[in-house]
Amino acid sequence: MEIQEALSKLDALQRKMIAYNHALGLIDYDGATAAPAGAAANRTETLALLSEESYKLSTSPETVELLDFLHENSAALDETHRRIVGNMYDEMNDMRRVPMAEYVEYQRLNAQSQDAWHQAKEKDDYALFKPYLEKMIAANRQLMRYMKPDLPTYDALLDRYEKGLTRERCDAFFDTVRQELVPLIHAVNAAPQVDDSCLFGHFPIAEQRKLSDYLMDVMKLDRAHVGIAETEHPFTTAFTKYDVRITTHYHENNFSYSMYSVIHEGGHALYDAHPADELAYTVLGCGVSMSIHESQSRFYENIIGRSRGYIRLIAPKLRELFPSLAEVSDEALYRALNKAMPSLVRTEADELTYCLHILIRYELEQKLFDGQLSVDDLPAEWNRLYREYLGIEVPTDREGVLQDMHWSGGLFGYFPSYALGSAYGAQMLHVMKQTVDVDGALAAGDLSPINGWLEEHIWKYGGLYDPGVLLEKALGAPFDPQYYVRYLRDKYTELYGL
Ligand SMILES: [Zn+2]
Incomplete structure (x- = not known):
C-alpha cells in the first residue's frame, strides 16, 4: 500500500x-x-x-x-x-x-x-x-x-x-480546594445573606424561551448550526462541528436555572462548533477532553455569566421579559445571581459551593470502585457526606443520589472534570486579560474578543494536542489551582464584605 x-x-x-x-x-x-x-x-x-x-x-x-x-x-x-x-x-x-x-x-x-x-x-x-x-x-x-x-x-x-489524569493528581487538586475553600465557605455562611428573592416568582416558559434565544445570540452561537431543545437534564451533543445541539430545563418559578444551563451548554457548543474546518470530518474534530470542555462551559457560565459586566449587559432584556424585575437594580441582580449557600442539587449550586458537590461524588466513586461501598449503602453515604461537607439534610433520593444522570450512563470518573475545568477557566481569564479587554467587551456588548481568544488558544485545535499540552500552550505556564482559589476568594470577599 x-x-x-x-x-x-x-x-x-x-x-x-x-x-x-x-x-x-x-x-x-x-x-x-x-x-x-x-x-x-x-x-x-x-x-x-x-x-x-x-x-x-x-x-x-x-x-x-x-x-x-x-x-x-x-x-x-x-x-x-x-x-x-x-x-x-x-x-x-x-x-x-x-x-x-x-x-x-x-x-x-x-x-x-x-x-x-x-x-x-x-x-x-x-x-x-x-x-x-x-x-x-x-x-x-x-x-x-x-x-x-x-x-x-x-x-x-x-x-x-482526561488523558494522563490520575487519582494522585486529582487528590492534590482536591486537597488544595478543600483546604482553601472550605474556610471561605464557612466565612460566607456566617456573613449576612444576600437577598435573592427577585429570582423567584412566576416566569412563563414562553418568555424564558425568548431569553434562551437572546443569550445564545449574545454568545454569538450560530443558530444555523446550533439548536436548542428541552430535557430533564441539560446537555450538549455535537454530531459534527456543523450540527451541535444544546438542551435546557425550564423552571417556571425561577428563570436563573435555565438561564445558566443555556450559558453553560452554550459554552460547550461554542467549543464543539469551532475546531478548524480541516479537522471537521476527522477524529480530531471535537473537544479534546471533558475537563477542557468543562473549562469552556464553566468559563462562560460563571466567570463571564456571573460577572458584573455580563449581568449589566443582559439586565435590560431580563426586565423587558420579566416585569417583576422592573425595579431591581443591576447590582441587586448581580448579588442575587451570585448568592452562595449550601444546596442539594449540583446543577443549581452556586459557583463557590459547587466544587464540594464534586468532591462528594469523587469520594463516593472511589469507594464504589474500591469495593468499600455497596450500592445498598450508597444513598445513606451520599446523605452523610452532604451533612458533613455542606451541613444540609437530603430529604429525598430524587434530590440526592438520583439527581445526576452520569452514573446511569456509565460516566464514572467524569465528575472531577467539572471542578478541574472551573479551575482551568480561572487561570485562562488571568492570561486572557493580558491581551483582551474583557470588561470593555462586556460593556460594549460584543463578546467577539473573548470568543476570539478562546478560539485562537483552545477551540481551533480540536483534539490535536493532549489536554495537558493544550492547556500549557494556552496558559504559557503549568496549571496552578491557586488562580482559581484567588479568583473565588477575591469575588466572595468583596460580595460578602468579609
Ligand atoms: Zn458541562
Whole structure:
C-alpha cells in the first residue's frame, strides 16, 4: 500500500465512523427530547445493532491492516495525520481487547440503565435504579480491565475523560480546594445573606424561551448550526462541528436555572462548533477532553455569566421579559445571581459551593470502585457526606443520589472534570486579560474578543494536542489551582464584605 492510498482510505473510514456516531447520537438525543416514553425498548435494540456495526467497522481486518500500516509509517505523516493515526490506533487496540458480545451487551445495558434511572428519579424510587447501577459498576470495572489493564480501575476511568489524569493528581487538586475553600465557605455562611428573592416568582416558559434565544445570540452561537431543545437534564451533543445541539430545563418559578444551563451548554457548543474546518470530518474534530470542555462551559457560565459586566449587559432584556424585575437594580441582580449557600442539587449550586458537590461524588466513586461501598449503602453515604461537607439534610433520593444522570450512563470518573475545568477557566481569564479587554467587551456588548481568544488558544485545535499540552500552550505556564482559589476568594470577599 502507498501512503497516499492509505490516507484516502483513512479519510473514508473516519467519515463512515462519524456517520455512525451521527446516527447513534441522534437516536440517543431523540430519546432524551422527543421520543414517546414507550419507545425505549425499540430504541435500545436499534442502538445495540448500530453499535455492533460500529464496533465491527473499527476492528475489522481492513481497519487493523490500514492502521497498522500507517502507524508503522507514521514518521512519513504530517503532524495532524500522525495524531489522527496515533489516536485511532490506540482506540482500535483498546476496542479489540473487549469481546464484541460484551461490548454490544454493554451498550444494551447502558440504554436500559438510563431508562431505569429516568423512571427511578421520576418516582423518587432508588430501588428501581439500584440493580442497574450495580451492573454498570461491574461492567465498567470489566471494560477497564480489558482496555487499560496496566492502570488501577479508578485511574483508568479518570484517564478515559482526561488523558494522563490520575487519582494522585486529582487528590492534590482536591486537597488544595478543600483546604482553601472550605474556610471561605464557612466565612460566607456566617456573613449576612444576600437577598435573592427577585429570582423567584412566576416566569412563563414562553418568555424564558425568548431569553434562551437572546443569550445564545449574545454568545454569538450560530443558530444555523446550533439548536436548542428541552430535557430533564441539560446537555450538549455535537454530531459534527456543523450540527451541535444544546438542551435546557425550564423552571417556571425561577428563570436563573435555565438561564445558566443555556450559558453553560452554550459554552460547550461554542467549543464543539469551532475546531478548524480541516479537522471537521476527522477524529480530531471535537473537544479534546471533558475537563477542557468543562473549562469552556464553566468559563462562560460563571466567570463571564456571573460577572458584573455580563449581568449589566443582559439586565435590560431580563426586565423587558420579566416585569417583576422592573425595579431591581443591576447590582441587586448581580448579588442575587451570585448568592452562595449550601444546596442539594449540583446543577443549581452556586459557583463557590459547587466544587464540594464534586468532591462528594469523587469520594463516593472511589469507594464504589474500591469495593468499600455497596450500592445498598450508597444513598445513606451520599446523605452523610452532604451533612458533613455542606451541613444540609437530603430529604429525598430524587434530590440526592438520583439527581445526576452520569452514573446511569456509565460516566464514572467524569465528575472531577467539572471542578478541574472551573479551575482551568480561572487561570485562562488571568492570561486572557493580558491581551483582551474583557470588561470593555462586556460593556460594549460584543463578546467577539473573548470568543476570539478562546478560539485562537483552545477551540481551533480540536483534539490535536493532549489536554495537558493544550492547556500549557494556552496558559504559557503549568496549571496552578491557586488562580482559581484567588479568583473565588477575591469575588466572595468583596460580595460578602468579609
Ligand atoms: Zn458541562
